[in-house]
Amino acid sequence: MVYARRLDGRKFDEMRQIEAKVGIIKRADGSAMFRFGNTIAYAAVYGPRNLYPKFLQDPSKGILRCHYNMMPFSSAGERVRPGGSRRSKEISMVTKNALLPIVNLEEYPNSVVDVFIELPQTEAGSRCAGICAASMALADAGLIMKDLVAAVSVGRVDDRVVVDLDYSEESYSGIVADIPIAYLPTLDKLTLLQMDGIVPKETLMEALKLGLKACMKINELQKKALKQKYITEGVEDAQ
Amino acid sequence: MHNELKSQVLKLLASGLRLDGRKATEYRKPIKVEYGFTKTAEGSAKVTIGDTEVIAGVKLEIMTPYPDTPDQGSIMVGAELLPLSSPEFELGPPGNQAIELARVVDRGIRESKAIDFKALCIEPGVKAWMVVIDLCTINDAGNLFDVCALAALAALKNAKFPKYEDGKIDYRTKTSEELPLQEEPISVTVLKIGNHFIVDPDNEEELVAEARLTVAIMSDGSLCALQKGGEFAIKLEDVNQMIGIASDGSKALREAL
Numbered sequence: 331m332v333y334a335r336r337l338d339g340r341k342f343d344e345m346r347q348i349e350a351k352v353g354i355i356k357r358a359d360g361s362a363m364f365r366f367g368n369t370i371a372y373a374a375v376y377g378p379r380n381l382y383p384k385f386l387q388d389p390s391k392g393i394l395r396c397h398y399n400m401m402p403f404s405s406a407g408e409r410v411r412p413g414g415s416r417r418s419k420e421i422s423m424v425t426k427n428a429l430l431p432i433v434n435l436e437e438y439p440n441s442v443v444d445v446f447i448e449l450p451q452t453e454a455g456s457r458c459a460g461i462c463a464a465s466m467a468l469a470d471a472g473l474i475m476k477d478l479v480a481a482v483s484v485g486r487v488d489d490r491v492v493v494d495l496d497y498s499e500e501s502y503s504g505i506v507a508d509i510p511i512a513y514l515p516t517l518d519k520l521t522l523l524q525m526d527g528i529v530p531k532e533t534l535m536e537a538l539k540l541g542l543k544a545c546m547k548i549n550e551l552q553k554k555a556l557k558q559k560y561i562t563e564g565v566e567d568a569q
Numbered sequence: 570m571h572n573e574l575k576s577q578v579l580k581l582l583a584s585g586l587r588l589d590g591r592k593a594t595e596y597r598k599p600i601k602v603e604y605g606f607t608k609t610a611e612g613s614a615k616v617t618i619g620d621t622e623v624i625a626g627v628k629l630e631i632m633t634p635y636p637d638t639p640d641q642g643s644i645m646v647g648a649e650l651l652p653l654s655s656p657e658f659e660l661g662p663p664g665n666q667a668i669e670l671a672r673v674v675d676r677g678i679r680e681s682k683a684i685d686f687k688a689l690c691i692e693p694g695v696k697a698w699m700v701v702i703d704l705c706t707i708n709d710a711g712n713l714f715d716v717c718a719l720a721a722l723a724a725l726k727n728a729k730f731p732k733y734e735d736g737k738i739d740y741r742t743k744t745s746e747e748l749p750l751q752e753e754p755i756s757v758t759v760l761k762i763g764n765h766f767i768v769d770p771d772n773e774e775e776l777v778a779e780a781r782l783t784v785a786i787m788s789d790g791s792l793c794a795l796q797k798g799g800e801f802a803i804k805l806e807d808v809n810q811m812i813g814i815a816s817d818g819s820k821a822l823r824e825a826l
Binding site for chain 2: 402446
């Protein structure tokens, strides 16, 4: 089959509208929001802080904990029951693994850095939005980091390679593959790679290359959002 | 506990001021209600009072009416003190604080008859609408009771029924039909510190408060729900004074809707 035109009219390498903002939750040590179209993720970072119970402490390095959660009203379908699911557990784990390589945890022995990701509204791509927000929140918390992480989903819809699939594409009746990735632009490495769907090897590599390009764009927006917070504060101080 | 903080707060209150410079019965600014914050909910609102932020979302479900009220639908209120919103909140099932918060919000809506439960009935004894209100804290800078109650009411006002056909809900198609609302209860929480009464406490004032009274007030000024909180006992004249302060305070919140 031929996927001549994307269902929402975007170009094949075009992401949904992106919004990135840093410092949205005052009580957190670091926070950020990241939006792909109708998918909104909030992330808050608390820490490094003391870790209890004490036997969990590691004297050689700090530990990173991530928690991904959809708000009960964040799905376009039925209410999501609070309390977590197998899906949210797995996403929490892959999110942690996606973020772990960028945080210099050796600097924080016996401590914990907690990352909480909450989604008030979702429409595909929520784990990627969560990782993008969490990465900015970690930087906002002033942690010692090696890089930022940018995440996006790529994939194939029928004969075309596309970036940032939305709900209509994920649930499209033809052949679809959805491949969420997370990428470290400076270190040039992937920290998240999952796939649902069928795809030939060549198409996969083509899709990943497209994904890296999109991640570079996201990285620019993340850096801009981080700087923006301090630019604004500077202006206020000057007044 | 917090003796130092408490003596500071008391000293300021004696001269008519608070830690952030407000008067005793003054709300923080801004008081902001953003309707339709979450498109995936049937109704939603984000409410901000000062630095405290809460998102309320309404989802509509089909329920079997309760045996004692076969011709009525119902409501359910859940509150989640998200660990994202405060260093004090932890992961896990709702604790006492979250459950009390949800039940106090529930009581204000239920007892004021804000929703006509009979109009939620689809088929007596068989099917009715259940209105599920979920409250998610984004930033807890104090006074979650009033912010949550206001957010819940705003989300109800914003809600539209989804399409319902052949016994099935099509959540992706919203109708223009609003919920059968008939009252707008406003909750105001008054705190007692020493001999002083304040509204809209911040985190520090909540730490040193001796008593707390949450009052739900209807549009004609009658009271429809009360909750005394805190571990201290209060006198009858205190109750009288606190209710008076709450009634006055409700006007500022009602204007924000």
